[in-house]
Amino acid sequence: MASAPIASNLPAEWRDFWALTKPRVMTLVVFTGLCGLLIAPGHIHPVLGFTAILCIALGAGAAAALNQWYEADLDSKMKRTANRPLPAGRMDRQSALHFGVGLSALSVILMGFAVNLLAAAILTVSILFYVLIYTVWLKRRTPQNIVIGGAAGAFPALIGWAAVTGRIDVLPVLLFLMVFLWTPPHFWALSLFVNSDYAAAGVPMMSVVAGTKATRLQAFLYSWPMAAVAIAPWPLGLTGPIYGVSAIVLNVTFLALAARVGFSRESDPALMKAERRLFGYSILYLFATFGVLVVDKLWFA
Template sequence: MNNSATAQPAAGVPETLMADWRDYFALLKPRVMTLVIFTAACAMVAAPGTMHPFLAFTGILCIAVAAGAAGALNQWYEADIDALMKRTARRPLPAGKMDPREALAFGVILGTGAVAVMGLALNWVAAAWLAVSILFYVVVYTAWLKRRTPQNIVIGGAAGAFPVICGWAAVTGDTPLMAWILFAIIFLWTPPHFWALALFMEADYAKAGVPMLPVTHGLLETRRQILLYSLLLVPVTVAPTLLGLAGWAYGGTALTLGALFLWMAVKVARSRALLPADMLAEKQLFKFSLLYLACLFGALVADRLLLP
Protein backbone atom coordinates (compact mmCIF):
# COMPACT_ATOMS: atom_id res chain seq x y z
CA MET A 1 0.00 0.00 0.00
CA ASN A 2 1.30 3.47 -0.91
CA ASN A 3 2.24 5.61 2.07
CA SER A 4 3.42 8.68 0.14
CA ALA A 5 0.95 11.01 1.81
CA THR A 6 2.58 10.30 5.16
CA ALA A 7 6.15 9.65 4.05
CA GLN A 8 8.62 9.99 6.89
CA PRO A 9 12.16 11.34 6.61
CA ALA A 10 14.96 8.81 6.43
CA ALA A 11 16.83 8.12 9.64
CA GLY A 12 19.03 10.98 10.73
CA VAL A 13 17.31 13.55 8.48
CA PRO A 14 15.65 16.55 10.19
CA GLU A 15 11.88 16.71 9.87
CA THR A 16 12.01 20.39 8.82
CA LEU A 17 11.04 20.67 5.15
CA MET A 18 13.72 22.68 3.34
CA ALA A 19 13.05 22.08 -0.36
CA ASP A 20 14.94 24.29 -2.80
CA TRP A 21 15.21 24.35 -6.59
CA ARG A 22 17.59 21.39 -6.59
CA ASP A 23 14.98 19.22 -4.89
CA TYR A 24 12.33 20.19 -7.43
CA PHE A 25 14.82 19.51 -10.22
CA ALA A 26 15.57 16.07 -8.72
CA LEU A 27 11.84 15.30 -8.81
CA LEU A 28 11.98 15.58 -12.58
CA LYS A 29 14.38 12.60 -12.87
CA PRO A 30 16.71 14.61 -15.15
CA ARG A 31 18.81 11.63 -16.25
CA VAL A 32 15.74 9.77 -17.46
CA MET A 33 14.41 12.98 -19.01
CA THR A 34 17.59 13.41 -21.07
CA LEU A 35 17.07 10.14 -22.95
CA VAL A 36 13.37 10.87 -23.45
CA ILE A 37 14.14 14.31 -24.90
CA PHE A 38 16.82 12.90 -27.20
CA THR A 39 14.72 10.09 -28.68
CA ALA A 40 11.69 12.37 -29.10
CA ALA A 41 13.83 15.02 -30.81
CA CYS A 42 15.26 12.39 -33.15
CA ALA A 43 11.73 11.28 -34.03
CA MET A 44 10.82 14.89 -34.82
CA VAL A 45 13.81 15.26 -37.15
CA ALA A 46 13.20 11.89 -38.81
CA ALA A 47 9.51 12.61 -39.42
CA PRO A 48 8.66 13.90 -42.92
CA GLY A 49 7.92 17.59 -43.20
CA THR A 50 9.34 20.71 -41.65
CA MET A 51 8.58 22.72 -38.55
CA HIS A 52 9.40 26.24 -37.46
CA PRO A 53 12.33 26.11 -35.01
CA PHE A 54 10.30 27.84 -32.30
CA LEU A 55 7.48 25.29 -32.62
CA ALA A 56 10.04 22.46 -32.61
CA PHE A 57 11.55 23.86 -29.42
CA THR A 58 8.06 24.16 -27.91
CA GLY A 59 7.30 20.54 -28.75
CA ILE A 60 10.54 19.29 -27.19
CA LEU A 61 9.95 21.45 -24.13
CA CYS A 62 6.45 20.02 -23.69
CA ILE A 63 7.76 16.46 -23.94
CA ALA A 64 10.54 17.24 -21.46
CA VAL A 65 8.16 18.86 -18.97
CA ALA A 66 5.70 15.97 -19.32
CA ALA A 67 8.49 13.47 -18.63
CA GLY A 68 9.48 15.50 -15.59
CA ALA A 69 5.87 15.58 -14.39
CA ALA A 70 5.65 11.80 -14.67
CA GLY A 71 8.89 11.49 -12.70
CA ALA A 72 7.59 13.77 -9.96
CA LEU A 73 4.30 11.86 -9.66
CA ASN A 74 6.21 8.58 -9.65
CA GLN A 75 8.35 9.77 -6.74
CA TRP A 76 5.30 11.09 -4.89
CA TYR A 77 3.63 7.67 -5.12
CA GLU A 78 6.75 5.63 -4.38
CA ALA A 79 8.24 7.65 -1.51
CA ASP A 80 7.72 4.71 0.86
CA ILE A 81 9.72 2.20 -1.18
CA ASP A 82 12.28 4.81 -2.26
CA ALA A 83 13.12 5.24 1.42
CA LEU A 84 14.06 1.54 1.63
CA MET A 85 16.48 1.48 -1.32
CA LYS A 86 20.04 2.82 -1.23
CA ARG A 87 19.78 4.07 -4.81
CA THR A 88 16.72 6.24 -4.07
CA ALA A 89 16.82 6.99 -0.32
CA ARG A 90 18.33 10.45 -0.90
CA ARG A 91 15.53 11.63 -3.15
CA PRO A 92 13.70 14.71 -1.81
CA LEU A 93 10.63 12.93 -0.43
CA PRO A 94 12.21 9.99 1.43
CA ALA A 95 14.92 12.36 2.67
CA GLY A 96 12.24 14.56 4.23
CA LYS A 97 13.11 17.69 2.23
CA MET A 98 9.67 18.21 0.75
CA ASP A 99 6.01 17.86 1.66
CA PRO A 100 4.45 15.09 -0.48
CA ARG A 101 1.56 17.41 -1.33
CA GLU A 102 4.00 19.83 -2.93
CA ALA A 103 5.40 17.06 -5.11
CA LEU A 104 1.91 15.98 -6.12
CA ALA A 105 0.85 19.52 -7.03
CA PHE A 106 4.13 20.11 -8.86
CA GLY A 107 3.65 16.99 -11.00
CA VAL A 108 -0.02 17.67 -11.79
CA ILE A 109 0.60 21.30 -12.76
CA LEU A 110 3.56 20.44 -14.98
CA GLY A 111 1.76 17.56 -16.69
CA THR A 112 -1.45 19.50 -17.31
CA GLY A 113 0.47 22.50 -18.60
CA ALA A 114 2.63 20.43 -20.96
CA VAL A 115 -0.37 18.70 -22.54
CA ALA A 116 -2.29 21.97 -22.91
CA VAL A 117 0.60 23.82 -24.53
CA MET A 118 1.33 20.90 -26.88
CA GLY A 119 -2.28 20.89 -28.04
CA LEU A 120 -2.60 24.65 -28.44
CA ALA A 121 0.82 25.29 -30.01
CA LEU A 122 1.18 22.16 -32.18
CA ASN A 123 -1.71 19.69 -32.48
CA TRP A 124 -4.05 17.69 -30.30
CA VAL A 125 -2.93 14.31 -31.65
CA ALA A 126 0.53 14.89 -30.17
CA ALA A 127 -1.07 16.30 -27.01
CA ALA A 128 -3.28 13.23 -26.60
CA TRP A 129 -0.30 10.88 -26.85
CA LEU A 130 1.60 13.08 -24.42
CA ALA A 131 -1.24 12.69 -21.91
CA VAL A 132 -1.23 8.94 -22.51
CA SER A 133 2.52 8.79 -21.82
CA ILE A 134 2.11 10.51 -18.44
CA LEU A 135 -0.90 8.46 -17.38
CA PHE A 136 0.68 5.20 -18.53
CA TYR A 137 3.83 5.81 -16.46
CA VAL A 138 2.02 7.01 -13.36
CA VAL A 139 -1.14 4.88 -13.34
CA VAL A 140 -0.30 1.71 -15.29
CA TYR A 141 3.37 1.25 -14.41
CA THR A 142 3.82 3.00 -11.05
CA ALA A 143 0.47 2.46 -9.34
CA TRP A 144 -0.70 -0.80 -10.92
CA LEU A 145 2.16 -2.95 -12.21
CA LYS A 146 5.34 -2.18 -10.29
CA ARG A 147 4.30 -3.67 -6.94
CA ARG A 148 2.25 -6.51 -8.40
CA THR A 149 4.07 -8.34 -11.19
CA PRO A 150 7.62 -9.09 -12.39
CA GLN A 151 6.37 -8.10 -15.85
CA ASN A 152 6.15 -4.51 -14.60
CA ILE A 153 9.07 -3.26 -16.65
CA VAL A 154 7.97 -5.13 -19.78
CA ILE A 155 4.51 -3.57 -19.98
CA GLY A 156 5.63 -0.37 -18.30
CA GLY A 157 8.33 0.07 -20.92
CA ALA A 158 5.67 1.56 -23.17
CA ALA A 159 5.77 4.69 -21.02
CA GLY A 160 9.31 5.43 -22.16
CA ALA A 161 8.41 4.67 -25.77
CA PHE A 162 5.42 7.00 -26.12
CA PRO A 163 7.56 10.19 -26.40
CA VAL A 164 8.76 9.16 -29.88
CA ILE A 165 5.10 8.89 -30.90
CA CYS A 166 4.55 12.38 -29.46
CA GLY A 167 7.58 13.74 -31.32
CA TRP A 168 6.54 12.27 -34.65
CA ALA A 169 2.92 13.40 -34.24
CA ALA A 170 4.06 16.90 -33.31
CA VAL A 171 5.47 17.27 -36.83
CA THR A 172 2.97 15.31 -38.93
CA GLY A 173 -0.22 15.19 -36.88
CA ASP A 174 -0.42 11.41 -37.30
CA THR A 175 1.30 8.20 -36.19
CA PRO A 176 2.32 6.03 -39.18
CA LEU A 177 4.13 2.69 -39.20
CA MET A 178 7.61 4.22 -38.82
CA ALA A 179 6.58 5.98 -35.61
CA TRP A 180 5.35 2.69 -34.15
CA ILE A 181 8.56 0.90 -35.18
CA LEU A 182 10.50 3.48 -33.18
CA PHE A 183 8.07 2.85 -30.32
CA ALA A 184 8.72 -0.91 -30.61
CA ILE A 185 12.49 -0.38 -30.54
CA ILE A 186 12.35 1.44 -27.20
CA PHE A 187 9.71 -0.96 -25.88
CA LEU A 188 11.90 -4.01 -26.58
CA TRP A 189 15.09 -2.25 -25.48
CA THR A 190 13.71 -1.42 -22.03
CA PRO A 191 13.65 -4.95 -20.49
CA PRO A 192 17.30 -5.88 -21.20
CA HIS A 193 18.41 -2.38 -20.24
CA PHE A 194 16.51 -2.29 -16.96
CA TRP A 195 16.97 -5.94 -16.00
CA ALA A 196 20.74 -5.55 -16.40
CA LEU A 197 20.48 -2.89 -13.69
CA ALA A 198 18.06 -4.98 -11.62
CA LEU A 199 20.52 -7.89 -11.52
CA PHE A 200 23.07 -5.98 -9.47
CA MET A 201 20.36 -4.07 -7.57
CA GLU A 202 18.38 -7.22 -6.68
CA ALA A 203 18.95 -6.90 -2.92
CA ASP A 204 17.55 -3.36 -2.93
CA TYR A 205 14.39 -4.41 -4.75
CA ALA A 206 13.95 -7.42 -2.46
CA LYS A 207 14.29 -5.20 0.62
CA ALA A 208 11.64 -2.81 -0.74
CA GLY A 209 9.30 -5.66 -1.67
CA VAL A 210 9.29 -4.76 -5.38
CA PRO A 211 8.72 -7.93 -7.49
CA MET A 212 11.40 -7.29 -10.10
CA LEU A 213 12.28 -10.34 -12.17
CA PRO A 214 15.56 -11.17 -10.34
CA VAL A 215 13.64 -11.16 -7.04
CA THR A 216 10.76 -13.37 -8.19
CA HIS A 217 12.42 -15.67 -10.74
CA GLY A 218 16.11 -15.57 -9.87
CA LEU A 219 19.27 -14.40 -11.57
CA LEU A 220 19.51 -17.18 -14.18
CA GLU A 221 15.99 -16.63 -15.52
CA THR A 222 16.55 -12.87 -15.65
CA ARG A 223 19.70 -13.38 -17.68
CA ARG A 224 17.81 -15.70 -20.03
CA GLN A 225 15.07 -13.10 -20.48
CA ILE A 226 17.67 -10.41 -21.23
CA LEU A 227 19.02 -12.51 -24.08
CA LEU A 228 15.52 -13.31 -25.34
CA TYR A 229 14.47 -9.66 -25.54
CA SER A 230 17.79 -8.74 -27.12
CA LEU A 231 17.15 -11.31 -29.86
CA LEU A 232 13.74 -9.73 -30.46
CA LEU A 233 15.12 -6.20 -30.40
CA VAL A 234 17.80 -6.39 -33.08
CA PRO A 235 15.56 -7.45 -36.03
CA VAL A 236 13.12 -4.67 -35.18
CA THR A 237 15.91 -2.08 -35.29
CA VAL A 238 16.74 -3.18 -38.85
CA ALA A 239 13.08 -3.19 -39.95
CA PRO A 240 13.01 0.47 -41.11
CA THR A 241 15.70 -0.28 -43.70
CA LEU A 242 14.15 -3.57 -44.81
CA LEU A 243 10.79 -1.84 -45.27
CA GLY A 244 12.30 1.06 -47.22
CA LEU A 245 11.60 3.58 -44.47
CA ALA A 246 15.27 4.32 -43.79
CA GLY A 247 18.51 3.98 -45.73
CA TRP A 248 21.40 1.58 -45.34
CA ALA A 249 23.46 4.14 -43.44
CA TYR A 250 21.00 3.62 -40.62
CA GLY A 251 20.60 -0.10 -41.36
CA GLY A 252 24.33 -0.77 -41.25
CA THR A 253 24.63 1.09 -37.96
CA ALA A 254 21.70 -0.88 -36.54
CA LEU A 255 23.30 -4.18 -37.55
CA THR A 256 26.69 -3.23 -36.09
CA LEU A 257 25.24 -1.95 -32.83
CA GLY A 258 22.90 -4.93 -32.66
CA ALA A 259 25.79 -7.38 -32.99
CA LEU A 260 27.57 -5.68 -30.09
CA PHE A 261 24.39 -5.66 -28.01
CA LEU A 262 23.80 -9.38 -28.63
CA TRP A 263 27.42 -10.20 -27.79
CA MET A 264 27.05 -8.46 -24.44
CA ALA A 265 23.67 -10.09 -23.83
CA VAL A 266 25.22 -13.51 -24.46
CA LYS A 267 27.97 -12.69 -21.94
CA VAL A 268 25.26 -11.81 -19.41
CA ALA A 269 23.35 -15.03 -20.17
CA ARG A 270 26.53 -17.05 -19.57
CA SER A 271 27.41 -15.19 -16.37
CA ARG A 272 27.00 -17.00 -13.08
CA ALA A 273 28.01 -14.11 -10.83
CA LEU A 274 26.03 -13.91 -7.60
CA LEU A 275 27.44 -10.77 -6.01
CA PRO A 276 27.00 -7.27 -7.49
CA ALA A 277 30.74 -6.65 -7.32
CA ASP A 278 31.31 -9.61 -9.65
CA MET A 279 28.62 -8.69 -12.19
CA LEU A 280 30.93 -7.06 -14.72
CA ALA A 281 29.04 -8.31 -17.78
CA GLU A 282 25.75 -7.02 -16.39
CA LYS A 283 27.18 -3.57 -15.65
CA GLN A 284 28.80 -3.47 -19.06
CA LEU A 285 25.50 -4.21 -20.79
CA PHE A 286 23.62 -1.64 -18.73
CA LYS A 287 26.10 1.13 -19.60
CA PHE A 288 26.33 0.12 -23.25
CA SER A 289 22.55 -0.04 -23.62
CA LEU A 290 22.35 3.72 -23.02
CA LEU A 291 25.00 4.41 -25.66
CA TYR A 292 23.33 1.88 -27.97
CA LEU A 293 19.97 3.66 -28.01
CA ALA A 294 21.56 7.08 -28.40
CA CYS A 295 23.71 5.97 -31.33
CA LEU A 296 20.81 4.13 -32.97
CA PHE A 297 18.56 7.19 -32.94
CA GLY A 298 21.48 9.41 -33.89
CA ALA A 299 22.06 7.21 -36.96
CA LEU A 300 18.39 7.61 -37.87
CA VAL A 301 18.78 11.40 -37.82
CA ALA A 302 21.99 11.24 -39.85
CA ASP A 303 20.29 8.98 -42.38
CA ARG A 304 17.45 11.48 -42.73
CA LEU A 305 19.63 14.60 -42.97
CA LEU A 306 22.62 13.43 -44.96
CA LEU A 307 21.10 11.15 -47.56
CA PRO A 308 18.80 12.25 -50.40
Protein backbone atom coordinates (compact mmCIF):
# COMPACT_ATOMS: atom_id res chain seq x y z
CA MET A 1 0.00 0.00 0.00
CA ALA A 2 1.59 3.28 -1.10
CA SER A 3 1.31 6.60 0.72
CA ALA A 4 -2.13 8.15 0.67
CA PRO A 5 -3.06 11.82 0.32
CA ILE A 6 -2.86 13.93 3.47
CA ALA A 7 -6.23 14.78 5.01
CA SER A 8 -7.12 18.23 6.28
CA ASN A 9 -7.27 18.76 10.06
CA LEU A 10 -11.01 19.35 9.98
CA PRO A 11 -13.27 16.48 11.03
CA ALA A 12 -15.00 14.84 8.06
CA GLU A 13 -18.58 15.78 7.25
CA TRP A 14 -21.22 13.07 7.75
CA ARG A 15 -21.85 13.28 4.00
CA ASP A 16 -18.31 12.04 3.42
CA PHE A 17 -19.01 8.92 5.47
CA TRP A 18 -22.12 8.41 3.36
CA ALA A 19 -20.05 8.85 0.17
CA LEU A 20 -17.58 6.28 1.52
CA THR A 21 -20.28 3.61 1.26
CA LYS A 22 -20.57 4.08 -2.56
CA PRO A 23 -24.36 4.58 -2.46
CA ARG A 24 -24.82 4.07 -6.20
CA VAL A 25 -23.12 0.68 -6.19
CA MET A 26 -25.14 -0.16 -3.09
CA THR A 27 -28.36 0.37 -5.06
CA LEU A 28 -27.58 -2.58 -7.32
CA VAL A 29 -26.49 -4.74 -4.38
CA VAL A 30 -29.66 -3.93 -2.42
CA PHE A 31 -31.80 -4.59 -5.47
CA THR A 32 -30.30 -8.03 -6.17
CA GLY A 33 -30.49 -8.90 -2.45
CA LEU A 34 -34.14 -7.82 -2.33
CA CYS A 35 -34.94 -9.89 -5.42
CA GLY A 36 -33.23 -12.94 -3.88
CA LEU A 37 -35.42 -12.44 -0.82
CA LEU A 38 -38.64 -11.95 -2.81
CA ILE A 39 -38.24 -15.00 -5.05
CA ALA A 40 -37.33 -17.37 -2.22
CA PRO A 41 -40.00 -19.89 -1.24
CA GLY A 42 -41.43 -19.39 2.22
CA HIS A 43 -42.25 -16.39 4.35
CA ILE A 44 -40.24 -13.87 6.30
CA HIS A 45 -41.67 -11.28 8.69
CA PRO A 46 -41.54 -7.86 6.95
CA VAL A 47 -39.43 -6.37 9.77
CA LEU A 48 -36.92 -9.23 9.51
CA GLY A 49 -36.93 -8.97 5.70
CA PHE A 50 -36.24 -5.24 5.98
CA THR A 51 -33.45 -5.96 8.47
CA ALA A 52 -31.90 -8.53 6.11
CA ILE A 53 -31.81 -5.99 3.26
CA LEU A 54 -30.51 -3.30 5.62
CA CYS A 55 -27.69 -5.64 6.70
CA ILE A 56 -26.81 -6.38 3.07
CA ALA A 57 -26.66 -2.61 2.42
CA LEU A 58 -24.58 -1.98 5.56
CA GLY A 59 -22.20 -4.82 4.64
CA ALA A 60 -21.80 -3.50 1.10
CA GLY A 61 -21.21 0.02 2.45
CA ALA A 62 -18.66 -1.29 4.94
CA ALA A 63 -16.78 -3.21 2.25
CA ALA A 64 -16.78 -0.10 0.04
CA ALA A 65 -15.37 1.99 2.91
CA LEU A 66 -12.59 -0.54 3.58
CA ASN A 67 -11.87 -0.71 -0.15
CA GLN A 68 -11.41 3.07 -0.25
CA TRP A 69 -9.34 3.02 2.93
CA TYR A 70 -6.92 0.59 1.28
CA GLU A 71 -6.97 2.18 -2.18
CA ALA A 72 -6.72 5.88 -1.32
CA ASP A 73 -3.40 6.12 -3.18
CA LEU A 74 -4.86 4.52 -6.33
CA ASP A 75 -8.00 6.63 -6.18
CA SER A 76 -5.97 9.83 -6.06
CA LYS A 77 -4.39 8.95 -9.44
CA MET A 78 -7.65 8.38 -11.31
CA LYS A 79 -9.94 11.18 -12.51
CA ARG A 80 -13.02 9.05 -11.86
CA THR A 81 -12.15 8.54 -8.18
CA ALA A 82 -9.97 11.53 -7.27
CA ASN A 83 -12.85 13.38 -5.62
CA ARG A 84 -13.68 10.62 -3.16
CA PRO A 85 -13.39 11.68 0.51
CA LEU A 86 -9.92 10.16 1.14
CA PRO A 87 -8.03 11.17 -2.02
CA ALA A 88 -9.64 14.62 -1.86
CA GLY A 89 -8.32 15.03 1.69
CA ARG A 90 -11.75 15.50 3.27
CA MET A 91 -11.25 12.56 5.65
CA ASP A 92 -8.34 10.90 7.43
CA ARG A 93 -7.69 7.23 6.71
CA GLN A 94 -8.10 6.09 10.29
CA SER A 95 -11.69 7.37 10.36
CA ALA A 96 -12.43 5.42 7.17
CA LEU A 97 -10.89 2.26 8.66
CA HIS A 98 -12.82 2.54 11.92
CA PHE A 99 -16.03 3.28 10.04
CA GLY A 100 -15.55 0.29 7.71
CA VAL A 101 -14.67 -2.19 10.45
CA GLY A 102 -17.46 -0.97 12.74
CA LEU A 103 -20.07 -1.11 10.01
CA SER A 104 -18.92 -4.61 8.96
CA ALA A 105 -19.26 -5.92 12.50
CA LEU A 106 -22.65 -4.25 12.94
CA SER A 107 -24.05 -5.67 9.70
CA VAL A 108 -22.94 -9.24 10.44
CA ILE A 109 -23.99 -9.25 14.13
CA LEU A 110 -27.38 -7.72 13.31
CA MET A 111 -27.94 -10.26 10.50
CA GLY A 112 -27.07 -13.15 12.84
CA PHE A 113 -29.23 -11.78 15.65
CA ALA A 114 -32.29 -10.85 13.57
CA VAL A 115 -32.29 -13.20 10.57
CA ASN A 116 -30.20 -16.40 10.65
CA LEU A 117 -26.63 -17.60 10.93
CA LEU A 118 -26.34 -18.80 7.32
CA ALA A 119 -27.21 -15.35 5.96
CA ALA A 120 -24.75 -13.79 8.45
CA ALA A 121 -22.04 -16.26 7.40
CA ILE A 122 -22.49 -15.52 3.67
CA LEU A 123 -22.48 -11.78 4.43
CA THR A 124 -19.20 -12.22 6.32
CA VAL A 125 -17.67 -14.15 3.43
CA SER A 126 -18.81 -11.50 0.91
CA ILE A 127 -17.27 -8.63 2.92
CA LEU A 128 -14.01 -10.52 3.48
CA PHE A 129 -13.91 -11.62 -0.16
CA TYR A 130 -14.30 -8.05 -1.44
CA VAL A 131 -11.80 -6.54 0.99
CA LEU A 132 -9.13 -9.24 1.31
CA ILE A 133 -9.34 -11.30 -1.89
CA TYR A 134 -10.28 -8.56 -4.38
CA THR A 135 -8.96 -5.29 -2.91
CA VAL A 136 -5.83 -6.41 -1.07
CA TRP A 137 -4.77 -9.49 -2.99
CA LEU A 138 -5.96 -9.42 -6.60
CA LYS A 139 -6.60 -5.87 -7.76
CA ARG A 140 -2.97 -4.73 -7.98
CA ARG A 141 -1.56 -8.11 -9.01
CA THR A 142 -3.49 -9.65 -11.86
CA PRO A 143 -5.67 -8.70 -14.84
CA GLN A 144 -8.00 -11.46 -13.60
CA ASN A 145 -8.84 -9.18 -10.64
CA ILE A 146 -12.33 -8.47 -11.93
CA VAL A 147 -13.03 -12.08 -12.90
CA ILE A 148 -12.42 -13.55 -9.44
CA GLY A 149 -13.39 -10.40 -7.53
CA GLY A 150 -16.75 -10.43 -9.29
CA ALA A 151 -17.87 -13.08 -6.84
CA ALA A 152 -18.06 -10.42 -4.12
CA GLY A 153 -20.88 -8.62 -5.91
CA ALA A 154 -22.67 -11.88 -6.63
CA PHE A 155 -23.42 -12.76 -3.00
CA PRO A 156 -26.44 -10.50 -2.21
CA ALA A 157 -29.02 -12.62 -4.07
CA LEU A 158 -27.70 -15.66 -2.22
CA ILE A 159 -27.96 -13.80 1.11
CA GLY A 160 -31.52 -12.66 0.36
CA TRP A 161 -32.54 -16.23 -0.44
CA ALA A 162 -30.76 -17.64 2.64
CA ALA A 163 -32.46 -15.01 4.83
CA VAL A 164 -35.87 -16.50 3.97
CA THR A 165 -35.10 -20.20 3.61
CA GLY A 166 -32.06 -20.73 5.82
CA ARG A 167 -30.47 -22.80 3.02
CA ILE A 168 -28.91 -22.52 -0.44
CA ASP A 169 -30.66 -23.95 -3.54
CA VAL A 170 -30.00 -24.23 -7.28
CA LEU A 171 -31.75 -20.99 -8.34
CA PRO A 172 -29.77 -18.60 -6.09
CA VAL A 173 -26.56 -20.40 -7.10
CA LEU A 174 -27.44 -19.76 -10.76
CA LEU A 175 -28.09 -16.09 -9.92
CA PHE A 176 -24.73 -15.98 -8.14
CA LEU A 177 -23.04 -17.42 -11.24
CA MET A 178 -24.88 -15.00 -13.52
CA VAL A 179 -23.65 -11.91 -11.62
CA PHE A 180 -20.20 -13.51 -11.34
CA LEU A 181 -20.02 -13.98 -15.14
CA TRP A 182 -21.66 -10.59 -15.81
CA THR A 183 -18.92 -8.72 -13.96
CA PRO A 184 -16.06 -9.19 -16.50
CA PRO A 185 -17.91 -7.84 -19.58
CA HIS A 186 -19.41 -5.04 -17.45
CA PHE A 187 -16.07 -3.85 -16.04
CA TRP A 188 -14.01 -4.55 -19.14
CA ALA A 189 -16.39 -2.40 -21.20
CA LEU A 190 -15.75 0.38 -18.67
CA SER A 191 -12.00 -0.22 -18.59
CA LEU A 192 -11.81 0.13 -22.39
CA PHE A 193 -12.94 3.74 -22.35
CA VAL A 194 -11.22 4.72 -19.06
CA ASN A 195 -8.07 2.76 -19.93
CA SER A 196 -5.73 5.73 -19.43
CA ASP A 197 -7.08 6.23 -15.90
CA TYR A 198 -6.27 2.64 -14.90
CA ALA A 199 -2.90 2.79 -16.64
CA ALA A 200 -2.00 6.02 -14.81
CA ALA A 201 -2.83 4.40 -11.48
CA GLY A 202 -0.90 1.22 -12.36
CA VAL A 203 -3.92 -1.04 -11.97
CA PRO A 204 -3.29 -4.16 -14.10
CA MET A 205 -6.71 -4.17 -15.75
CA MET A 206 -7.01 -6.50 -18.73
CA SER A 207 -7.06 -3.52 -21.11
CA VAL A 208 -3.83 -2.16 -19.60
CA VAL A 209 -1.91 -5.45 -19.48
CA ALA A 210 -3.19 -7.43 -22.48
CA GLY A 211 -4.36 -4.58 -24.68
CA THR A 212 -7.77 -3.57 -25.96
CA LYS A 213 -8.04 -6.33 -28.59
CA ALA A 214 -7.74 -9.15 -26.03
CA THR A 215 -10.06 -7.31 -23.64
CA ARG A 216 -12.75 -6.90 -26.29
CA LEU A 217 -12.56 -10.57 -27.20
CA GLN A 218 -12.70 -11.75 -23.58
CA ALA A 219 -15.63 -9.45 -22.77
CA PHE A 220 -17.48 -10.99 -25.70
CA LEU A 221 -16.52 -14.57 -24.76
CA TYR A 222 -17.58 -14.15 -21.11
CA SER A 223 -21.01 -12.96 -22.28
CA TRP A 224 -21.81 -16.45 -23.63
CA PRO A 225 -21.61 -18.46 -20.38
CA MET A 226 -23.33 -15.52 -18.64
CA ALA A 227 -26.24 -15.75 -21.10
CA ALA A 228 -26.40 -19.54 -20.74
CA VAL A 229 -26.55 -19.33 -16.94
CA ALA A 230 -29.09 -16.47 -17.07
CA ILE A 231 -31.47 -18.40 -19.34
CA ALA A 232 -30.94 -21.79 -17.60
CA PRO A 233 -33.55 -21.34 -14.81
CA TRP A 234 -36.35 -21.57 -17.40
CA PRO A 235 -35.43 -24.91 -19.06
CA LEU A 236 -34.58 -26.27 -15.61
CA GLY A 237 -38.16 -25.55 -14.54
CA LEU A 238 -37.14 -23.09 -11.83
CA THR A 239 -39.01 -20.16 -13.39
CA GLY A 240 -41.94 -19.57 -15.71
CA PRO A 241 -42.13 -18.30 -19.30
CA ILE A 242 -42.26 -14.60 -18.31
CA TYR A 243 -38.71 -14.91 -17.06
CA GLY A 244 -37.69 -17.33 -19.81
CA VAL A 245 -38.77 -15.18 -22.75
CA SER A 246 -37.52 -11.96 -21.13
CA ALA A 247 -34.17 -13.58 -20.33
CA ILE A 248 -33.76 -14.66 -23.95
CA VAL A 249 -34.49 -11.13 -25.23
CA LEU A 250 -32.24 -9.47 -22.63
CA ASN A 251 -29.37 -11.88 -23.28
CA VAL A 252 -29.58 -11.79 -27.06
CA THR A 253 -29.38 -7.98 -26.83
CA PHE A 254 -26.42 -8.29 -24.44
CA LEU A 255 -24.64 -10.66 -26.83
CA ALA A 256 -25.30 -8.35 -29.79
CA LEU A 257 -23.83 -5.36 -27.92
CA ALA A 258 -20.91 -7.48 -26.66
CA ALA A 259 -20.27 -8.64 -30.25
CA ARG A 260 -20.04 -5.03 -31.40
CA VAL A 261 -17.48 -4.39 -28.66
CA GLY A 262 -15.69 -7.66 -29.42
CA PHE A 263 -15.20 -6.87 -33.09
CA SER A 264 -14.69 -3.10 -32.83
CA ARG A 265 -11.27 -1.67 -33.60
CA GLU A 266 -11.86 1.79 -32.17
CA SER A 267 -8.85 2.98 -30.19
CA ASP A 268 -9.92 6.50 -29.22
CA PRO A 269 -11.76 6.32 -25.84
CA ALA A 270 -13.79 9.42 -26.76
CA LEU A 271 -15.27 7.59 -29.76
CA MET A 272 -15.99 4.29 -28.03
CA LYS A 273 -19.77 4.35 -28.35
CA ALA A 274 -20.20 0.57 -28.44
CA GLU A 275 -18.26 0.17 -25.19
CA ARG A 276 -20.28 2.89 -23.43
CA ARG A 277 -23.47 1.32 -24.73
CA LEU A 278 -22.50 -2.13 -23.44
CA PHE A 279 -21.51 -0.70 -20.06
CA GLY A 280 -24.79 1.23 -19.72
CA TYR A 281 -26.87 -1.68 -20.97
CA SER A 282 -25.14 -4.14 -18.63
CA ILE A 283 -26.47 -2.18 -15.63
CA LEU A 284 -29.98 -2.09 -17.08
CA TYR A 285 -29.65 -5.80 -17.92
CA LEU A 286 -28.97 -6.78 -14.33
CA PHE A 287 -31.85 -4.69 -12.97
CA ALA A 288 -34.20 -6.03 -15.66
CA THR A 289 -33.20 -9.69 -15.24
CA PHE A 290 -33.74 -9.65 -11.50
CA GLY A 291 -36.88 -7.52 -11.82
CA VAL A 292 -38.45 -9.91 -14.34
CA LEU A 293 -37.53 -12.85 -12.14
CA VAL A 294 -39.51 -11.34 -9.28
CA VAL A 295 -42.49 -10.58 -11.57
CA ASP A 296 -42.37 -14.16 -12.87
CA LYS A 297 -42.23 -15.65 -9.37
CA LEU A 298 -45.09 -13.48 -8.10
CA TRP A 299 -47.16 -14.19 -11.20
CA PHE A 300 -46.80 -17.97 -10.97
CA ALA A 301 -46.81 -18.12 -7.17
